[in-house]
Amino acid sequence: MSQDEDQSKKLQELLKLLALQKNKAGLSKQQEKEFEEYKFWKTQPVSRFDEKIASEGPIDSSKKPEDIPDAPLPLLNDFEWCTVDITDPAQLEDVFVLLNENYVEDQDATFRFNYSREFFNWSLKPPGWKKEWHVGVRIRQTKRLVAFISAAPATLRVRKREFKSVEINFLCIHKKLRSKRLAPVLIKEITRRVNKHDIWQALHTGGVLLPSPVSTCRYAHRPLNWAKLHDVGFTGLPANATKTQMIAKYTLPKHTTTPGLRPMQEEDLDAVLALFNKYQERFDLVQIFTKEEFRHSFLNTDNVVYAYVAETNGEISDFVSFYSLPFTVLDNPLYNELGIGYLFYYASNADFQEGDRFSREATSKLKKRITTLMADVCILARDLKMDVFNALSSQDNTLFLEDLKFGPGDGFLNFYLFNYRTIPIAGGLNEDKDFDPEGRSNVGVVML
Numbered sequence: 001m002s003q004d005e006d007q008s009k010k011l012q013e014l015l016k017l018l019a020l021q022k023n024k025a026g027l028s029k030q031q032e033k034e035f036e037e038y039k040f041w042k043t044q045p046v047s048r049f050d051e052k053i054a055s056e057g058p059i060d061s062s063k064k065p066e067d068i069p070d071a072p073l074p075l076l077n078d079f080e081w082c083t084v085d086i087t088d089p090a091q092l093e094d095v096f097v098l099l100n101e102n103y104v105e106d107q108d109a110t111f112r113f114n115y116s117r118e119f120f121n122w123s124l125k126p127p128g129w130k131k132e133w134h135v136g137v138r139i140r141q142t143k144r145l146v147a148f149i150s151a152a153p154a155t156l157r158v159r160k161r162e163f164k165s166v167e168i169n170f171l172c173i174h175k176k177l178r179s180k181r182l183a184p185v186l187i188k189e190i191t192r193r194v195n196k197h198d199i200w201q202a203l204h205t206g207g208v209l210l211p212s213p214v215s216t217c218r219y220a221h222r223p224l225n226w227a228k229l230h231d232v233g234f235t236g237l238p239a240n241a242t243k244t245q246m247i248a249k250y251t252l253p254k255h256t257t258t259p260g261l262r263p264m265q266e267e268d269l270d271a272v273l274a275l276f277n278k279y280q281e282r283f284d285l286v287q288i289f290t291k292e293e294f295r296h297s298f299l300n301t302d303n304v305v306y307a308y309v310a311e312t313n314g315e316i317s318d319f320v321s322f323y324s325l326p327f328t329v330l331d332n333p334l335y336n337e338l339g340i341g342y343l344f345y346y347a348s349n350a351d352f353q354e355g356d357r358f359s360r361e362a363t364s365k366l367k368k369r370i371t372t373l374m375a376d377v378c379i380l381a382r383d384l385k386m387d388v389f390n391a392l393s394s395q396d397n398t399l400f401l402e403d404l405k406f407g408p409g410d411g412f413l414n415f416y417l418f419n420y421r422t423i424p425i426a427g428g429l430n431e432d433k434d435f436d437p438e439g440r441s442n443v444g445v446v447m448l
C-alpha cells in the first residue's frame with residue numbers, strides 16, 4: 001500500500017471512529033434484520049418497522065407504579081445489582097474506568113474516548129437526577145463493575161404533546177461479557193426503576209438499528225487543525241493537493257465576526273431561555289428545559305460545555321453551545337490527545353420575523369446568520385485546542401454544513417422513543433442520505 005493510500009485509509013478510520021461516538025455499537029451501516037428476529041425488542045412497547053402510524057402517543061398506558069415489581073430480575077449467581085453512587089469519588093471512578101475501557105474504541109485500539117469525571121458529573125446529574133437511575137452490575141466476589149446503564153429525567157415535546165420522560169445513556173457491558181443477553185436485563189431493570197417513578201417514556205439514540213427509529217441523522221466532521229491530524233498520521237493528502245493547500249483549505253480566520261459574541265453568563269439566562277424556547281418551537285422532537293435545567297446544562301460546566309451569546313444594544317439575538325469530548329491517542333510519540341468539539345444547542349432570532357421557516361426570505365436570513373455563528377464556533381473551538389468539530393444533520397444544521405467545510409461522516413445516529421408511537425421526523429437527510437438543506441430536520445433534541 002502506498003503512503004497516500006495508507007494515510008487516506010487512516011483518515012477513513014478516524015472519521016468512522018468519530019462517527020462511532022454516537023454510533024456506539026460500532027455498526028456504521030444499517031443492518032438488515034426483520035422485526036421478529038429482535039428477540040428482546042419485539043417484546044417491548046416499540047413500533048414495528050413497517051407500521052403505518054395513524055395517531056401518535058403511548059403504546060402501552062395500562063400500567064401504574066404499584067403494578068411494577070419491587071425487586072429486580074435475578075442475575076446469574078456470580079453477579080449482583082448495584083446502584084452506583086456517583087457522588088462517591090470511588091464509585092464514579094468505577095464508572096469512569098468501565099466506560100473508558102469498554103465503551104467505544106477503534107479496531108486497533110489506537111484511540112479511546114477520554115470521558116472525564118467532570119463530563120459524567122455534568123451529564124449524569126441534571127436537576128432531578130436519581131441515584132437509583134445509575135444502575136450497575138458487579139461481580140459478586142470482587143465487586144468489580146462490569147455493566148452500567150443510566151437514565152436522566154427530561155421533559156420531551158413530540159410535535160404538540162409534552163410528557164415526562166427519561167434519556168437513557170451510557171449502556172455499557174464489559175467486553176468479556178458481551179453477547180450473553182445481559183443488555184436486555186439491564187434495559188428491563190432501568191425500565192423498572194423509571195416506571196416506579198410513574199414515568200413510561202424514554203428517549204435514546206444509537207448507531208444500531210432497532211425497531212423503530214423516529215428519525216435518523218448523519219454526522220459531519222470539520223477538521224480544525226488539519227496539520228495535527230496529518231502529523232499524527234490520520235489525514236492523508238489527497239492525490240492532487242499539497243499540504244500547504246490542505247492547511248489553507250481548513251484555515252479559519254483569526255477572530256470571530258458575529259457582533260457582540262461573548263460567553264453566556266448567569267444574568268443572560270432568562271433572555272437566552274426565552275430565545276431558545278422560541279427557536280425550538282420549529283422542531284417536532286425537543287427537550288423542554290426549566291431555567292434550572294438550562295443553567296445546569298450550559299453554565300459552570302467545568303470545561304465540558306461552552307456557551308456563548310451574541311448581544312447587541314442590550315438584546316441577545318443568538319445563542320450557541322458546544323461540548324468537549326476528547327480522544328486519548330495511544331502510542332503516539334507526538335500527541336497523546338485529540339481535542340474534539342460537538343455542536344450542542346443553539347438558537348437565533350434571524351428568521352423570527354418571517355412566518356414560514358422554509359420561505360426563501362427566512363431561509364436566507366437564518367442561513368446567513370448561523371453560517372457566521374458556526375464559523376465563529378469553529379474558531380472558538382480551535383482556540384480551545386480542539387482539532388475536529390462534529391455536528392449532526394439535525395436542527396437547522398444542513399444550512400451551514402457544506403459552506404463551512406464539514407465533510408459527511410459514515411456514521412448515522414438513530415433516535416428512538418420507548419413506548420411512544422410517532423410518525424417519522426425529518427433528520428436533515430434526503431433519500432440518498434446526503435444533507436438536505438431544503439427539507440432540513442425537525443429534530444431539535446441533542447443527545448450526548
Ligand SMILES: CCCCCCCCCCCCCC(=O)SCCNC(=O)CCNC(=O)[C@H](O)C(C)(C)COP(=O)(O)OP(=O)(O)OC[C@H]1O[C@@H](n2cnc3c(N)ncnc32)[C@H](O)[C@@H]1OP(=O)(O)O
Binds near residue numbers: 026168205
Ligand atoms: C420508561 C423507561 C424506559 C427505559 C428504557 C428505554 C430503552 C433503552 C434502550 C437502551 C438505550 C441505550 C442507549 C446507549 O447508551 S447507546 C450506547 C450503547 N453502548 C455501546 O455501544 C458501548 C459498547 N457496547 C456494549 O457495551 C454492548 O455491545 C451493548 C451493551 C451495547 C450491548 O450488549 P451486547 O452486545 O453484549 O448484547 P446482549 O447479548 O447483551 O444483548 C443483545 C440485545 O441487545 C440489543 N442491543 C444491542 N445494542 C443495543 C443498544 N445500543 N441499544 C439498545 N439495544 C441494544 C440487541 O439488539 C439485542 O436485542 P434483540 O436484537 O435480540 O432484540
